[in-house]
Amino acid sequence: MKELKVETKLVVFDSINELNKQEQEWMLKAIEARKKAYAPYSNFQVGAALVLDNQVVLEGSNQENAAYPSGLCAERVVIFYAGANYPTNKVQKMFISASSMEKESVTPIPPCGACRQSIAEYEIKQDLNIEIYFMGAKGAVYKSHSLKNLLPFLFDKANL
Template identity: 60%
Template sequence: MKELKIEATLFVYDSIEELDPEVIDLMNEAIAIRKKAYAPYSKFLVGAALLLDNGKIVTGSNQENASYPSGLCAERTAIYYAGAQYPEAKIVRMALTAGSLKTVTNTPIPPCGACRQAISEYEIKQGTPIEIYFMGETGKVIKSNSLKNLLPLVFEKSVL
């Protein structure tokens, strides 16, 4: 037997104000779109904003459905739109924010497993890392320089 040790490096900011101005702008886009989420069942709203290498910003919010598996997370809504509208563009940076209509969310909320897999597909496809910033409604912001910090053992096309 051999031990495999996996490490991840994340950066924690005390608040959105500590971020670079262009990241604050992107996070504000995510906050604005979060407020437009359609989440009548979970009451948990999520917003995502992507900065593409062509300068475009693409946003998405979670869209629920009474048939739960038919809904879509904010991250995948934004990523798939970017892939459809700008197939040659690379995703440089992603800002995520999540909040509950029931309580204040001040803990950083990372992407779910399905979204991590979708982000990994695009990171592998484009051959460059995607910076990911995530937060709750308020409080700390966490930054990952690559999806690989959040999903170190990815399932990808080379195994198919």
């Protein structure tokens, strides 16, 4: 038997103000998208902004449904939209802001497992890392240089 050690490296910014001006604008788009979320059941809002290689910026927010599995997270809303409408463009960056409507979240909140798997599909398909920036409603921002930092044991077509 041997032990396998897996490490994750993230860049930590104390606040959105430490991002460069362009990144601040993109994170503000994610924050604005979060405010448009439809979350009457969980009271948890998520917004995402996606930057494509042609510099088009797309936005999405979580959309809930009384039949919970029928809803969709912000990250998947925006990345599936990109795949459907910009199939030849590559995703470069994703910015995410998430917070409860009942208490303001100040801890960075990463994508859920289903979203990580969906983002992984695009990162593998395009053979290009997707930088992921995530935060709560305010406070610190975490940056991952690749989805692989957030989901180190990817399940992909090589496993099929």
